[in-house]
Amino acid sequence: MAVSRPRTSPSASLTLFVPGLFSPPPSLDADDLAPLVTPALDTWLARADPETRAGASGMEAALFALFGVDPPRDADLPVAAVTRVVDMGVIDNEWWMRADPVHLRPERDRLILLDTQLVPLAVEEAQALVAELMQTYGDEGWVLKAPHPARWYLKPPREHRLVTTPVTEIVGRDIHPHLPRGEEGATWRGLLNEMQILLHTTRANEVREARGELAINSVWFWGSGRLPAVRGSGWARVCGDEPVALGLARLAGVPATSVPPRFSDLTSDVGRQLVVLEAAHAAAQYREARNWREAVQRLERDWIGPAYEAVRAGKLAEAVLCAENQRVFRLGRRAARRWWRRRRPLEAYA
Template identity: 35%
Template sequence: MQIHLVLPGLLWPGAPAISPTAGLALPALSRLLGRGEQQIADFAPLDRQLAALFGLGEGELPLAALRRLGEADAPVDVTTGEPPAQWLCADPVHLHFARDRMLLSDFPAEGDPPDAAETAALLASLNDTFADLGRFEAPTPTPARWYLRLAAPTEATLYPLNDVIGRPIAPFLPEGRDGLIWQRTMNELQIVLHNHPVNQAREAAGRRTVNSLWLWGAGALPGTLKAPQPRVQASDPLLRGLARAAGLTPAEPDPGAALAAPATDTLVVLDSLRRPALQLDLDAWRAALADVETRWFAPLAAALDQGRLAALTLSAPGDRHTLSLRLGRQARWKFWRRPQPLDALLKTLAPPPAALPTEPPPENP
């Protein structure tokens, strides 16, 4: 039995002077890092890495259609229809100025997203005003993920929401043949949302408003995909959609089920570290990492030591690098290899300090 564990957010993106795991007991992770064969690759977006596992290569990826397929209430016409339905992610966001730059914040589950009634009212107005674009909808019970079933295909370069969170939006505006059309559409969406009674009530109550939508992931579902493993565990809707497109029924991450008999090769994607790393929330990241150590690293290390697990692959996509760690049965005998603390690994991946100038600046004439 082999397990491939994908763990975005494991590589803490903070300054190299910080020791993010100081005082945190991570014996199983340290043992795995010390005994495994490591490879460090350059940065690649997580969405593309997940898609590549299922055989999707270069070009624009239909991430919206795949994510919609991964929702609990995926409609039948995600996978049927001739021609296939074209989808966009149309996620609710909040735009705000910081000095002279427009920044974007999303609405995670803990970030006061619009509730079901607010979502229904906002989407009704959008569908009335923008009927020519297609139909907006939101799955239940996750109203912070919205979709647009397009009335017609589009050709534009649209950047995933996770690339933009907390950053100025200017470099990420739509580009390509239809880029200007979608830029104008986003401006018109902002006007409708700004004037909506739902947002006026949220603003009056001191709550963040849904004052824009972030559009990304355009496309239709590809043909049948090939899964890298016969079993997939994930809570992320994109990965669940990829699994369903490959003919699998994904399950929620569960280390007991992953290691249970009968032995089945399994792909597991854990996303508990991803958001704390994106938001540089060190306390939340440390708490999530301690949970992963107890629930995943410890039983996986034990299964390797006992010979119940033939191989473990750990993939950790980060903001600058991706760590790949491979351990086979022979790793259990490499007792001479000392454990490697995660902090030590992070220091090897940190960018070098900026070089100080060797010459004094020129004097003003």
């Protein structure tokens, strides 16, 4: 049986965006975990040319930076407008905000946020909850839509000035330090309280609780703004399943596909290609040490090791490894042959 090989070329370059790579979650049972063996990754990090890019950290901020979009001052990255392009297939210049469904769990004087990965929500339940909320806010000119169970979109009658925190940064954490702030932050904190009261009385939540499931007792406001100007990113192709990356690719006019299982399944052989690999991020986000280690081992086997060898063999002109903390490791053929550089384990870069 013929072995499939990536159709690469010496002029092609590959960027692997791996959020969560440098964020190993702590483990209570570290002695039970298999050793993390990543020789290709350790070698790549040791021999590459490191960079630290200016700008905010976080997965969404890093993705916007990869598409050449600078973050606005004292305002959100317009994540809602971008992901709405993917979820609803609509491009407009309206001001939108994400109002994602969450469960807030009281712990003493804290409220811990659990998202729909931890509190699953069916499509029908999301639609029912939104319909009940719109009974209150629809007559006031507000629009709330749930094209995806985990991603809700809110448009008020006018644009607002506030700063929020991405939901991806506070899962499992206390919400109080991350509530809406800025010029109109108090208004949105009040609106959040109103929606929590309304959600408490919804029929959809009564049904969930009767089944023994946690209620969707709040939303989380974040990612407000209008579509950014994406005038060209330089990418020839984007491979990813993350909605921010897919939305930015569409705005940039860049072809986008799902992530193939492994490096050998890449089909593009010309230009710069961006691949977004999320498995380590999800495990880091939910503090799943075992899943994080397994995700990194798969990345080593399926992506990092083969990409490193492709650079060494001259099949790729360059491969770049980057994460959400704006750390970049650029590897060319000459760098890949720096045998004298001492390898360090991945934990040393955390």
